[in-house]
Structure formats: structure tokens, C-alpha cells
Amino acid sequence: MTDIKKIIKLDIITVSEYLTLKNFIIITGLGVFYSYLNGNIMPIFGVSQVFAVIFSTYPFLVGDEAGIDSLYGIFGIKRASVVCGRYLWSNLTGIFYLIFGTALSLILSLTIGKIEFGKEELMVIPVWYLLTNLIIAAQYPFYFRYGYAKAKLIYTTVIFALVVAGFIIGYFADKVISVFAGVNPYIIIGLALVLCLAFYLASIKLSKKWYGEREFS
Amino acid sequence: MTDKIILENVKKKYVNFQLGEISFPVPKGYITGFIGKNGQGKTTTIRSILSLINFEGTILIDGQSNENLEYLQEAGVVMDESFLAKDWNMNLVDKAMDIGYKDWDSGKFKAYLEGFGIPLKSKVKELSRGMKTKLMLSIALSHGARLLVLDEPTSGLDPSMRDEFADIIQDFVGEEDNTVLFSTHITQDLEAIADYIVFIDDGKLVDFDTKEDFIEKYRIVKAGLEELKGVEDFLLGKKVTRVGFEGLVKEKFVEKISSDILVERATIDDIMVLYGRKK
Amino acid sequence: MKIIISNASNVPLYEQIKEAIKSEILSGELKEGEQLPSVRSLSKDLKVSILTVKKSYDELADEGFVETRQGLGSFVVEGNSLLKQEERRKILEEKLIEAVDLSKSLKIQEEEFFDLIKFIYEGGIYD
Numbered sequence: 001m002t003d004i005k006k007i008i009k010l011d012i013i014t015v016s017e018y019l020t021l022k023n024f025i026i027i028t029g030l031g032v033f034y035s036y037l038n039g040n041i042m043p044i045f046g047v048s049q050v051f052a053v054i055f056s057t058y059p060f061l062v063g064d065e066a067g068i069d070s071l072y073g074i075f076g077i078k079r080a081s082v083v084c085g086r087y088l089w090s091n092l093t094g095i096f097y098l099i100f101g102t103a104l105s106l107i108l109s110l111t112i113g114k115i116e117f118g119k120e121e122l123m124v125i126p127v128w129y130l131l132t133n134l135i136i137a138a139q140y141p142f143y144f145r146y147g148y149a150k151a152k153l154i155y156t157t158v159i160f161a162l163v164v165a166g167f168i169i170g171y172f173a174d175k176v177i178s179v180f181a182g183v184n185p186y187i188i189i190g191l192a193l194v195l196c197l198a199f200y201l202a203s204i205k206l207s208k209k210w211y212g213e214r215e216f217s
Numbered sequence: 218m219t220d221k222i223i224l225e226n227v228k229k230k231y232v233n234f235q236l237g238e239i240s241f242p243v244p245k246g247y248i249t250g251f252i253g254k255n256g257q258g259k260t261t262t263i264r265s266i267l268s269l270i271n272f273e274g275t276i277l278i279d280g281q282s283n284e285n286l287e288y289l290q291e292a293g294v295v296m297d298e299s300f301l302a303k304d305w306n307m308n309l310v311d312k313a314m315d316i317g318y319k320d321w322d323s324g325k326f327k328a329y330l331e332g333f334g335i336p337l338k339s340k341v342k343e344l345s346r347g348m349k350t351k352l353m354l355s356i357a358l359s360h361g362a363r364l365l366v367l368d369e370p371t372s373g374l375d376p377s378m379r380d381e382f383a384d385i386i387q388d389f390v391g392e393e394d395n396t397v398l399f400s401t402h403i404t405q406d407l408e409a410i411a412d413y414i415v416f417i418d419d420g421k422l423v424d425f426d427t428k429e430d431f432i433e434k435y436r437i438v439k440a441g442l443e444e445l446k447g448v449e450d451f452l453l454g455k456k457v458t459r460v461g462f463e464g465l466v467k468e469k470f471v472e473k474i475s476s477d478i479l480v481e482r483a484t485i486d487d488i489m490v491l492y493g494r495k496k
Numbered sequence: 497m498k499i500i501i502s503n504a505s506n507v508p509l510y511e512q513i514k515e516a517i518k519s520e521i522l523s524g525e526l527k528e529g530e531q532l533p534s535v536r537s538l539s540k541d542l543k544v545s546i547l548t549v550k551k552s553y554d555e556l557a558d559e560g561f562v563e564t565r566q567g568l569g570s571f572v573v574e575g576n577s578l579l580k581q582e583e584r585r586k587i588l589e590e591k592l593i594e595a596v597d598l599s600k601s602l603k604i605q606e607e608e609f610f611d612l613i614k615f616i617y618e619g620g621i622y623d
Contacts, residue, residue: 009316013309014302066302073269074300075317076289215270247546387540410539412547427547429508 003077007085008092011059014066027051027097028104035108044108045124048101049094049132056090056136057155060148070216079212083144087204090140094132098125130196137203145210220277221245221364221396222266227274229261236261236420238274243415246393248386250411250428251400252489258420259400263368266398267294278364288364290319293357295370299349303342307335310356318360329355346373354385365389365397371406379403383410404485414485418493428485435488436471438464440478448474454491465491497526497533501542509544513552521561521572522584528574532562535570 027048034043063069072082102125138158142151220242228237236258243249253259265272268283278288294300301310307330315321330337333351335344344352350370357365365386371379387410389395399407407414407428414431416423424431438448441461448464449455451473455464465488471480499516501509520526532553533541539549553570556562564570599609 006316010313013313013316062302066304067298067300068302070269070300071302071313071317073267074289074294076268076286077317078286213271215264383543384540387536387543390546391536391540393536409543410545412545428545429510429548429551 003081004085004088006075006077007072007082008089010068010071011063011085011089014062014068015055015058023051024100027100031101031104032108035105036112042124044105045098045101045128048097048104049128052090052094052097052132053135053139055097056093057139057143057148059086059089060143060151064148067216069214073216080208083204083207083211086144087136087140087207090136091133094129094136098129098132101128130193133200134196137200141203141206141210144207145214219245221279222398223275223277224262224266225275225277227262227265227272227276229265229270229272231261234258234261234420236265236272239417239420239422240274241415241422241425243396243398244413245396246390247412248390248397248399248407248410249413249415250404250407250485251398251415251417252402252404252407252485253417253423254489255402258417259402260368261420262417263296263366263398263400267292267366290360291362292364292366293354293360293362295350295353295357295365295367297350297369297372299341299353301341301352304340306340307337307352310341310352314356314360320361322359322361326355326359329358347375347378350374350382351378354382358385358389363395365395365399367397367399367401369401369403370399371401371403379406382406386410402489404489408485411485416488416492423492432483432485432488434468435483436466436468437481437483437487437491438466438471438474438478439481444475444478448478454494455496456491456494457496463491499538499542501544510548510551510555513538513542513544513549514555517552517556518559518561518583522587526572528572530572531568532570532572 031044031047034047037043059068069082139151139155142154142158145151146154222243223240224242225240226238227240229235234256239258239262251259251262261270264270266276266278266283267289268286276283281288301313305313307327311323311326314326315323327337330352333348333355335348335352335355341349341352350373354370367386371382374382383406386397386399390397399411401407411428413426414428415425416431424434426434435453438452439461440448442457445455445457445462445464448466451466451470452464453466455462465483466474474480497517497520499513499520501512501516503509505512517526517532526532532538535549535553536546539546542549553562553564557564557570561573562570563573596609604612
């Protein structure tokens with residue numbers, strides 16, 4: 001069994017307690033409620049992906065408390081593998097919640113005529129996938145470096161900063177879009193994808209560096 | 218005779234303390250006792266050996282650098298702080314160990330638990346200090362380990378449990394290829410069963426030798442306060458009271474000491490208590 | 497096999513073990529060719545370190561009582577009755593010296609002493 005498989009399995013054991021039915025009921029309830037209000041399926045994805053992001057921090061939350069980093073050390077699992085394992089875990093978590101969200105949306109659109117699920121809605125899925133992974137990539141290095149408790153504070157600040165940035169960009173949205181007016185949309189998409197990938201890989205590299213420097217009892 | 222572990226110029230700096238440089242071997246097939254007062258570098262050394270912390274220098278396990286972490290699969294660890302999740306019950310521990318250790322023997326583990334009286338349903342946080350140690354020992358002995366690294370394993374055990382513990386350790390080295398590194402400040406545990414002694418003080422190696430030779434090197438001298446001046450230069454440490462003093466000397470200097478002074482054999486405990494002691 | 501060691505004694509542990517095994521051999525409790533317990537198992541039974549038992553066995557081998565066969569263990573040397581005899585004669589001599597000294601200190605005359613010996617030799621003391 002490779003180290004990464006070991007980590008994912010161990011993380012599943014530590015986190016499995018938190019994967020309760022209650023969570024899914026909340027997601028479903030909130031998602032359906034807001035979608036109904038909004039008239040489209042976006043809120044479902046919004047809610048499920050927020051849960052995905054929260055869930056991706058659980059290995060840190062529970063792991064830190066459990067001293068699981070020491071356990072990884074005792075097993076002789078390399079630090080770099082722990083990092084890769086956690087990123088993979090968060091990726092899988094994101095995909096899982098996406099599938100859940102998609103299924104829920106389909107059901108909703110079939111049962112409630114008002115809500116659409118067409119080609120446009122389908123295109124939203126990869127965007128959510130990217131977004132979730134980017135948010136996770138933005139947090140993870142800090143979790144690896146400081147552990148859950150301290151990182152939470154930083155994370156909250158980052159989220160706050162993002163929200164503010166979102167508003168600012170939203171305000172200047174028109175101007176931003178006009179800059180790209182003449183450019184081929186596929187190039188923009190391609191560029192965006194490359195940037196996302198670069199960001200994600202840089203995040204992994206930073207995590208590996210910071211986690212490698214930590215000391216455990 | 219080969220060495221299971223070799224430390225070469227190992228160094229680790231902390232804000233308030235520095236370990237090293239320190240070099241010593243842990244001979245294969247024997248019990249090596251690792252002694253020194255608390256806070257003198259034993260735990261840092263052990264953590265370095267287990268690759269839990271970064272350090273300068275080289276540590277070889279079976280001739281290979283410990284950067285290749287595979288040796289940990291064959292190493293059983295008992296530390297005073299449990300590395301197990303507090304909410305896990307024994308079945309979860311079993312599951313987790315099965316994932317982490319390639320040679321995990323679940324049957325053996327459960328047999329040990331039963332022998333130690335640890336119920337399968339109990340959670341790690343519900344166990345007393347002594348039970349936690351027994352749990353870690355059960356784990357350490359259930360994955361085909363060839364090396365046992367023990368860091369203060371008996372601190373929470375009463376004397377009869379400590380005796381049981383010594384039995385188990387001696388059973389373990391009943392196999393010629395098995396090695397034990399036993400770090401403790403309860404030196405009575407080592408007086409009987411240790412083959413070799415590593416003595417560390419203030420982050421530096423004071424001595425490495427067979428237990429018998431180690432003890433032979435030192436003597437305790439006892440006399441009245443008037444005689445103290447005469448021997449003070451030879452003393453490696455002393456304890457002074459109103460009615461006299463007790464000092465640690467190297468055996469080779471005993472002939473230079475006047476015959477009025479009582480000279481006794483030292484136990485490992487004596488050596489550790491008196492070494493470096495100023496008053 | 498019986499080995500009792502004392503931590504309180506001034507005699508080093510390895511020597512106590514060595515002498516105990518030696519007397520078992522000399523008294524015939526341990527037969528020629530018989531295998532001694534492994535170093536490691538004996539160290540556990542006596543609760544001493546492995547090196548201590550090793551030292552005993554090494555010295556027993558040096559003194560010709562025991563031979564160690566690589567990979568098999570340690571065995572009481574065969575055909576050493578001559579050696580045993582000599583050792584036992586030595587012990588007899590030592591004990592006789594003790595007896596004579598004691599007798600002298602009790603101011604017992606030489607003739608009386610010989611009478612006593614004769615008496616004992618003929619089994620008199622067991623009546």
C-alpha cells in the first residue's frame with residue numbers, strides 16, 4: 001500500500017465520525033430552500049461546495065487533536081506523502097460533494113418545473129470544481145504550517161479578504177471585462193486554467209516545505 | 218558485533234537547550250539503557266532516531282541513513298505521550314495499525330490486550346497511564362518489530378508492572394536479532410537487565426560502555442565535611458549535608474584518596490544522582 | 497539445574513553464575529555433553545543482563561568446563577573427568593586445610609584428628 005493510500009485511509013478513520021447523516025440533511029435542506037427561492041440550482045452547489053471546503057479541513061481539525069501527525073511519523077510515512085495525500089483527499093471530497101450537488105439539482109429540476117437544469121447549468125460544475133480547489137489550495141499551506149487551531153484564524157482573515165476583493169472586483173466588473181473584450185474567450189479560459197494549475201501546484205510545494213519543517217512530539 | 222543504530226555528530230538546537238554533538242552506537246541484539254536526568258537530551262535524541270524531528274548529523278539504522286524511513290516499519294515505539302487518537306477504541310486502533318504497518322498481526326495484538334486486561338471497547342482516553350503504556354507495548358510487539366525504542370515507558374507503572382515490563386523486554390531480546398533502546402530516568406529498571414549504558418548529561422555524551430564496566434568505573438566516597446577539601450578535585454559530583462558528604466569519583470582515583478574515607482561501589486542510580494551535582 | 501544468585505554479595509554476578517554452574521557440573525547434576533540453557537533464556541530466568549551470562553559462559557569455556565558450538569549453544573565438555581577429578585581434588589585439599597586449621601584452633605591433637613577422620617570415613621557420623 002503506498003503511503004498516500006495509507007494516509008487517505010487513516011484520515012477516513014479519523015474523520016468518519018463527522019460524516020454524519022445530519023450534515024447531508026443540512027446540505028440538502030439549505031440547498032433546496034435557497035434554490036427554490038432563487039429559481040436556479042446555483043445555491044445547491046454553493047452550499048455543497050462550502051461543505052466540501054469545510055470538510056477538507058477536518059483531517060487537520062481531528063488530526064491535530066489526535067496527534068495523528070506523530071502517528072504518520074511512527075509509521076515512517078514521508079511528510080511529502082502526507083501533503084499529497086491530503087490534497088488528494090480534499091480533491092476527492094470536492095468531487096464527491098459535486099456529484100451529490102449534481103444529483104440533488106437533477107432531482108430538484110425534475111420535480112420542480114420552475115428550476116432549470118440545462119447546458120448552462122452543466123457548465124457551472126467545472127467552475128465550482130476549480131473554485132473549490134482554489135479555495136482549498138489557498139488555505140492548506142497555512143493548515144500545514146500552523147496546525148488547525150492557529151490556521152483557522154488566518155483562514156478567517158483570508159476569507160474576509162477574499163470577500164472584500166470580491167466586492168471590489170464586482171464594483172469594477174464592467175471595466176475588468178472590457179479589458180478582455182477583444183480577446184478570444186478560449187484563450188482567456190486557457191490562461192485561467194493554467195493560472196489555476198500553477199496556483200494549485202505552488203500551494204502543494206509550499207505545503208510540502210512548511211510541513212517538512214514542523215516538529216512533532 | 219554489529220550496531221543496530223549509530224549516531225554520528227548529531228546536533229539539534231533549541232532556544233533554551235542544545236543537544237550535541239553526540240555520537241554513540243546501540244549494539245544489535247542487546248538492551249541498551251539510555252540514562253540522564255530529565256531535560257538533558259534523551260527525548261530529543263530519541264525523536265531524532267525516530268525521524269520525528271529534523272537534526273544535523275547522521276543516524277544510521279542497520280547501516281542505512283535514517284532518512285530512508287522504512288526502518289520504522291520494524292521499529293516498535295513506546296513513548297510517554299500516546300500517539301493515538303483519544304477517541305479511538307481498540308478496534309479502531311487495530312484498524313489504523315493494520316493500515317500503517319505492513320506486518321500487522323491483529324490476532325497477536327488482541328491477545329496482548331486481553332493479557333493486559335484492556336477491553337476492546339475501551340477508548341484510548343479512558344485508559345490510565347499504565348494501561349496506555351501497555352497498549353503501546355501491545356502495538357509495538359504486534360508488527361514483527363526488530364527494534365524497540367522505549368522513551369520513559371515505565372513512568373506510569375507500579376513496581377510489579379515494571380517487573381512485568383522487564384520480563385517482556387527480556388523476552389523480546391530472547392531473539393538474537395532484536396534490539397532494545399530503553400531511555401529512562403528510573404534507573405532501577407536497568408540495573409539488572411541492561412547490557413550497555415549510554416549516559417548523557419547537558420546534551421553531551423558522558424559515557425558509553427557495557428553496564429558492568431560502566432559501574433566499575435565509578436565509586437561513591439563518603440566522609441565528614443573536614444575531608445571534603447582533600448578530595449574535592451576528584452569529585453564528579455557531590456551531595457553535602459550537615460553531617461558529611463557523598464561524592465562520585467572515578468575508580469582510578471580511589472588510590473589517591475585517604476583511607477579514612479569510605480569507598481563504596483556505585484549503582485547506576487548513584488551515578489546519575491551525583492554526576493554534576495554541586496551540593 | 498539450580499542457580500541462586502545474590503545481588504547483595506560482593507562477588508560479581510557473572511562469577512556467582514559461573515561457580516554455580518561449575519558446581520553443578522562437578523557434582524554431576526549437569527552431565528557430560530548436556531546442553532546448557534541458552535545465554536538469553538538464562539539471563540531472563542536470572543533477571544540479569546545477557547552480557548553477564550555471556551561472560552560466565554565464556555569463562556567456563558576458558559576453564560575447560562564448557563564448549564560453545566557456533567549456532568548450537570553451549571555444552572558441558574565431555575571426557576573431562578580428569579579435569580573434574582583435579583578440580584575436585586583441589587576442593588578436597590582446600591576443605592582439608594580448613595578442617596586442619598579449625599582443628600588446630602580447637603587445640604585438637606593430630607592423633608585425635610585422625611581418629612575423627614577414621615570415624616567419619618567408616619560412616620560413624622551417620623549412625
